[in-house]
Amino acid sequence: xxxxxxxxxxxxxxxVRSHVMEMxxxxxxxxxxxxxxxxxxxxxxxxxAIARDHEVNQLEILIDDECNHIIARRQPTASDLRLIMSVVxxxxxxxxxxxxxxxxxxxxMQLSGMERDRDPAPELRAMSSGVRxxxxxxLDAFARxxxxxxxxxxxxxxxxxxHYDALIERLVPAMEERPDQIRPMLNLIWCGRSxxxxxxxxxxxxxxxxxxxxxxxxxxxxxxxxxxQAAD
Amino acid sequence: xxxxxxxxxxxxxxxVRSHVMEMxxxxxxxxxxxxxxxxxxxxxxxxxAIARDHEVNQLEILIDDECNHIIARRQPTASDLRLIMSVVxxxxxxxxxxxxxxxxxxxxMQLSGMERDRDPAPELRAMSSGVRxxxxxxLDAFARxxxxxxxxxxxxxxxxxxHYDALIERLVPAMEERPDQIRPMLNLIWCGRSxxxxxxxxxxxxxxxxxxxxxxxxxxxxxxxxxxQAAD
Numbered sequence: 526x527x528x529x530x531x532x533x534x535x536x537x538x539x540x541v542r543s544h545v546m547e548m549x550x551x552x553x554x555x556x557x558x559x560x561x562x563x564x565x566x567x568x569x570x571x572x573x574a575i576a577r578d579h580e581v582n583q584l585e586i587l588i589d590d591e592c593n594h595i596i597a598r599r600q601p602t603a604s605d606l607r608l609i610m611s612v613v614x615x616x617x618x619x620x621x622x623x624x625x626x627x628x629x630x631x632x633x634m635q636l637s638g639m640e641r642d643r644d645p646a647p648e649l650r651a652m653s654s655g656v657r658x659x660x661x662x663x664l665d666a667f668a669r670x671x672x673x674x675x676x677x678x679x680x681x682x683x684x685x686x687x688h689y690d691a692l693i694e695r696l697v698p699a700m701e702e703r704p705d706q707i708r709p710m711l712n713l714i715w716c717g718r719s720x721x722x723x724x725x726x727x728x729x730x731x732x733x734x735x736x737x738x739x740x741x742x743x744x745x746x747x748x749x750x751x752x753x754q755a756a757d
Numbered sequence: 758x759x760x761x762x763x764x765x766x767x768x769x770x771x772x773v774r775s776h777v778m779e780m781x782x783x784x785x786x787x788x789x790x791x792x793x794x795x796x797x798x799x800x801x802x803x804x805x806a807i808a809r810d811h812e813v814n815q816l817e818i819l820i821d822d823e824c825n826h827i828i829a830r831r832q833p834t835a836s837d838l839r840l841i842m843s844v845v846x847x848x849x850x851x852x853x854x855x856x857x858x859x860x861x862x863x864x865x866m867q868l869s870g871m872e873r874d875r876d877p878a879p880e881l882r883a884m885s886s887g888v889r890x891x892x893x894x895x896l897d898a899f900a901r902x903x904x905x906x907x908x909x910x911x912x913x914x915x916x917x918x919x920h921y922d923a924l925i926e927r928l929v930p931a932m933e934e935r936p937d938q939i940r941p942m943l944n945l946i947w948c949g950r951s952x953x954x955x956x957x958x959x960x961x962x963x964x965x966x967x968x969x970x971x972x973x974x975x976x977x978x979x980x981x982x983x984x985x986q987a988a989d
Binding site: 708 | 815818822825828832835839845846849929933934936940977
C-alpha cells in the first residue's frame with residue numbers, strides 16, 4: 526500500500542515536471558513564431574503565434590492545480606517542496622513570456638504591410654535569437670537542475686539589455702530625421718521592449734533553478750554572489 | 758501541547774497576512790512617490806521612491822520564506838493552503854509593481870530638468886491616480902477576501918488601458934510635429950507603459966482574491982464569467 530501511494534506520488538511529481546517542460550516548449554514555439562513574424566513582417570506566422578497563447582494559459586492553470594493537489598494531499602519532503610514552489614513561480618514567468626511574445630506577434634501584424642526584404646532592425650534580430658537561447662538554456666537548466674548553466678543565463682541578460690539600448694540609440698535619431706516614420710519605429714521599439722522583458726523572465730526562471738538546487742533565494746543579489754551560490 | 762502548536766500556527770498565518778499588507782503598504786508609498794515625482798518633475802521624491810524598492814524586495818523574500826515554512830512544517834487545511842498560494846503569487850505582482858514604479862521614478866529624474874509648472878500629460882495624471890486606487894482596493898479586497906470588490910478592480914483595468922491609448926494617440930502626433938521633443942515624450946510614453954503594467958499587476962492580485970475566496974482560478978476568463986464567480 527505504502528509503495529503504491531509512493532508510486533502515485535512519484536508519478537504526480539514527474540507529471541508536473543513534464544508539464545512544465547511541455548509549457549516551456551509551447552512558449553518556445555510561440556516566441557520563435559513571433560520573432561520570425563516580426564523579422565519577416567509575416568502576418569500568417571503572427572496569427573499562429575497568437576493562437577498558441579491560449580494553450581500556454583491552459584497549461585499554467587493545469588500545472589498550478591497539480592501543484593496545489595500535491596501540497597494538499599501529499600506531504601512533500603523539503604526538496605520536493607522546493608521543486609513545487611519553483612514550478613509555481615516558473616510557470617508565472619513562462620506565461621508572461623507568452624504574453625510578451627503575443628504582443629510582438631500583434632505588432633508584427635501591424636507591420637506586415639512593410640516590404641518583406643527590409644530588415645526591421647538588426648538589434649531586434651540579435652535580441653530575438655538571444656532571448657530564445659536564454660529561454661532554451663533556462664528550461665534545460667531547470668530540467669537538469671544545473672546551477673552553473675542557470676547562472677550563465679542570468680549573466681546573458683545584460684547582453685539583451687545592451688542590444689535594447691543600442692536599438693533606442695539608433696531609432697531615436699532616426700525618428701527625429703523621419704518624423705513621418707515615427708509610428709512604425711515606435712512599433713519596433715515596443716517589440717524591443719517586449720524582448721527585453723522576455724530576457725528578464727528567462728532570468729527569473731534561472732533564479733528559481735538556483736533556489737531549487739540550493740534552497741537559496743538569489744533574487745535581488747549581485748551576479749557575483751549568484752555565481753558563488755551556484756559554485757558552492 | 759496541541760493547543761500550543763495551533764496557537765503558533767495561527768500566529769504564523771497572521772504574520773504572513775500582515776507582512777503582505779506591510780509589503781502592499783510600502784509599494785503604495787513607492788507608487789505614490791514615483792507618481793508625484795513624475796507629475797512635478799521632482800528628483801528628490803524620485804530618489805526616495807527608488808530607495809524604497811529594496812525594502813519591497815526584502816519583504817518578498819521574507820514572505821516567501823514564511824510561506825515555505827508553513828507548508829513544510831504545518832499541514833495547512835485546504836483554505837489555509839489557498840491563502841498561502843495566493844500570497845506567493847500576490848507578492849510576485851507586488852514586487853513587480855515596485856519595479857515598474859522605480860522605473861517611473863528613474864524617468865522622473867531624467868525629466869526633472871523640465872519646468873515644474875507644466876503638466877507632463879493629463880493622461881499620466883489620470884493613470885497614476887487610477888492605478889493607485891486599483892492597488893489600494895486590491896489590497897483591501899485581499900485583506901477582507903471581498904470578491905465583489907476584487908472583480909470591480911479587475912473591471913477598472915480597462916479604464917487605465919483607455920487612458921494609455923489616449924496618451925499614445927496624443928503624443929505620437931505631437932512627436933511628429935516637434936521632432937526635437939521626441940526623447941522627453943518617449944520618456945512620458947515609457948511612464949505610461951509602466952503605469953499600464955501596474956494596472957495589470959493590480960488586476961492579477963484581484964484575481965488571486967477570487968481564487969482565495971472561491972477556490973476558482975478565474976485568470977484568462979472573460980470579465981462576465983469573473984463576475985458570476987464572485988457573485989455565486
